[in-house]
Amino acid sequence: xxxxxxxxxxxxxxxxxxxxxxxxxxxxxxxxxxxxxxxxxxxxxxxxxxxxxxxxxxxxxxxxxxxxxxxxxxxxxxxxxxxxxxxxxxxxxxxxxxxxxxxxxxxxxxxxxxxxxxxxxxxxxxxxxxxxxxxxxxxxxxxxxxxxxxxxxxxxxxxxxxxxxxxxxxxxxxxxxxxxxxxxxxxxxxxxxxxxxxxxxxxxxxxxxxxxxxxxxxxxxxxx
Amino acid sequence: xxxxxxxxxxxxxxxxxxxxxxxxxxxxxxxxxxxxxxxxxxxxxxxxxxxxxxxxxxxxxxxxxxxxxxxxxxxxxxxxxxxxxxxxxxxxxxxxxxxxxxxxxxxxxxxxxxxxxxxxxxxxx
Amino acid sequence: xxxxxxxxxxxxxxxxxxxxxxxxxxxxxxxxxxxxxxxxxxxxxxxxxxxxxxxxxxxxxxxxxxxxxxxxxxxxxxxxxxxxxxxxxxxxxxxxx
Numbered sequence: 001x002x003x004x005x006x007x008x009x010x011x012x013x014x015x016x017x018x019x020x021x022x023x024x025x026x027x028x029x030x031x032x033x034x035x036x037x038x039x040x041x042x043x044x045x046x047x048x049x050x051x052x053x054x055x056x057x058x059x060x061x062x063x064x065x066x067x068x069x070x071x072x073x074x075x076x077x078x079x080x081x082x083x084x085x086x087x088x089x090x091x092x093x094x095x096x097x098x099x100x101x102x103x104x105x106x107x108x109x110x111x112x113x114x115x116x117x118x119x120x121x122x123x124x125x126x127x128x129x130x131x132x133x134x135x136x137x138x139x140x141x142x143x144x145x146x147x148x149x150x151x152x153x154x155x156x157x158x159x160x161x162x163x164x165x166x167x168x169x170x171x172x173x174x175x176x177x178x179x180x181x182x183x184x185x186x187x188x189x190x191x192x193x194x195x196x197x198x199x200x201x202x203x204x205x206x207x208x209x210x211x212x213x214x215x216x217x218x219x220x221x222x223x224x
Numbered sequence: 225x226x227x228x229x230x231x232x233x234x235x236x237x238x239x240x241x242x243x244x245x246x247x248x249x250x251x252x253x254x255x256x257x258x259x260x261x262x263x264x265x266x267x268x269x270x271x272x273x274x275x276x277x278x279x280x281x282x283x284x285x286x287x288x289x290x291x292x293x294x295x296x297x298x299x300x301x302x303x304x305x306x307x308x309x310x311x312x313x314x315x316x317x318x319x320x321x322x323x324x325x326x327x328x329x330x331x332x333x334x335x336x337x338x339x340x341x342x343x344x345x346x347x348x349x
Numbered sequence: 350x351x352x353x354x355x356x357x358x359x360x361x362x363x364x365x366x367x368x369x370x371x372x373x374x375x376x377x378x379x380x381x382x383x384x385x386x387x388x389x390x391x392x393x394x395x396x397x398x399x400x401x402x403x404x405x406x407x408x409x410x411x412x413x414x415x416x417x418x419x420x421x422x423x424x425x426x427x428x429x430x431x432x433x434x435x436x437x438x439x440x441x442x443x444x445x446x
Contacts, residue, residue, distance in 0.1 A: 018250035021300035024346035028301075028308040029263035034329035035311065036266055038321050044280075045273050053269035053276075057260075099283075101387065103410075118246030118373050120287055121303055133258050136303040142250040145375065149424045154253050164427040167415075169246065172371050172433035173390045173408055239365055240374040247375040247419065284396035288369040 018142045060129045064095050065177055066198035068127075069209070070191040072104075073182045079106075086177060090127060098126040099175065105168060106179040107205070112159050113178045114152065114205035116144035117170040124175040128200060135204065145169060155206050178203050183210035242295035243287075264304040271311055281314050289313040300346075351407045351436075357383045358442035359411060361434055369397030372438045376430075380442050381413035384431055392435065407436040 039045045068090055072079040082089035086102030102124060105113040117123065118141045123131040134140050134155070143151050148167050149159055159165050168176045180202040186194055201207040274280040289310030290298060298306060315321040327343065334341045339348050353359060363377040364370070371393045389405035415428040422428070 016248060018245050018248045019299035020251060022302040022305075023300045024305050025261075025302075026348040027341065027346040028267075028305045029261070030330050030333060030341065030348055031312060031326060032263045032267045032270070032308050033333055034326050035315070035321065036270060037333075038325060038329055039270060039274075042321070044320065045270065045277065049273040049277060050266060050269045053272045054265045057265055057268060057272075118375075119243060119371060130260050134253050134255050137253060138245055139250040140253045142245040142248045143253065145430060146247040146419055147423065148428070151253055155255060161425050164429065165424060166428070167430045169373065169376075169430065169432040171373060172393070172435070174387060174410070174433055239367055244374050246373045279399075279401065282396050282399065284369060284393045285399060287393075288397040291369055 018138045020138050057125070057130070060095075060126050062128050062198075062200035062203065063195065065124070065128050065200070065203045066195040067191070068093060068095070068177070069179055069198045069203065070194035072179055073186075073194055074191050079179075082179070095127055097124060097175065099124075100173050101175070102127070102177060103168075103174045104177045104179050105166070107181050109181070110162070111164045111166060112205065113166050113168060113176075114144065114148055115168045115170055115176040115178060116141060118142070118145055119171055122170040122175060124177055127175075127177070128203065131204075132200065134206075152206065155201075157207055178205040180205075180209040183208075186210070241291050242298050243291045261304070267304060267308045267311065271307070280318070280320065281311065285314055286310050351386045351409075353383045353386070353409060353436075353439065353441075355383050355385055359383055359409075359434075359439045360442045361411065362438055362440055364438060366394065368394065370394055372434060373432075375418060376411075376413065376432055376434070379413055379417055381411040381417070384410040384412045387433065390435075409434055409436070409439065411439075 036045075036050065040047060068082065071093065072082050078089065078092075081092070082104050083106060086104040087097045089104070090097055090102055100122075105115075107113055115123075116135075121131060121136040121141070123135065125131070140151065145167055148165055152159055152165075170176050180198065182194070183197055186197060189197075197209050199207060199209065202209045271281050271283075271286060275282055286307060287310075290306040290313075293306075293309060293313055297309065301309060312321075312323060312326055315326075316323040330341055334348060341348050358380060359382070360380050361372065361376050361378070364372075387408040387410060390408050391401070392403060392406045395401075395403040410431050411434045412429055412431050414426075415422045415424055415430055416426055418430060
């Protein structure tokens, strides 16, 4: 690559392959228990502090995001508010996004959005819960920005060449929710039924909404 | 800057963190699922609770922790493991809990379960 | 008053800072367009060292073309990438430092 003065910029470690390690789970479980005991003994935390946070980690789930998506599909005014101010529109439905500002990005027949965090694993946890394993994997973090179409194909989603693929690197103070397209045959469903069509992966951009969520785009032709 | 012949070459990436993996080659993305383990929840919750209570360990400090403990260790650990290691690094750095105190307690707990800890290989037997 | 408005062309610099930063290597030395102003936030470069009293910094989302990021990009020319960049990592495009 070149800098703005046209000088070639060399990155000596460009080709260092990312290593996917999963060592030490038992060891770190033990370290966590030792730390917990010591923090409580020293009076730095009480168990109920920890339990309260665990409850707040366990409560959010993809169904919360799905309710927001379903509302946006049925209510154009809500959809407009959601796209303008994700956190505000989520709060309208009782979901407080605590860790950052929520930005909602909308898929269309000409645009598909995909979310990644290359530096760690930022994710709208206070809305959707913990991210899936593949999202926090180093392979996904490394490759989703450079070869997103290949990564999506591996995950079962082929993006047609005429559709723009837009990757969002969630690296700072925003968290991202993809607003998928409503399945073509969902026109008569109510919000509760629509929400059932919205998967976690669809809200990351790794699949489409609908029963055949892992099928390629081509299937969702309008009926009639 | 280095000059090769007539071409000026800027060498970047010398300050690129090993955690800064965006664009690097990597293997296939595995679509496996793993449940959120109780120890992982406790680890996350302790960090958040310490921040809420006394602003003790912010998320950016935790990130700095796992961005500074070395590429080799970072490579060998998964998401929750490296956060647990980073929490120990930070509590030690801040003088809240020394690493040797945590290590001693790990030995005690393991002994009580009839287990031993190999700290070099980070395994419990 | 933020320095850039949506649509402005910007260049992402490499500050060469050690320590904790949130601007990944692959967007440094790259040009893009301001997608939106996100507001002012505490600087993670301060937060990482528990400096809680420093001024907030403006944050933007910058849209880049994938073909500008990766010379060997094998997707489509129309593909893009959005990323958040703090004000001090940005310069107006076209200005020589």
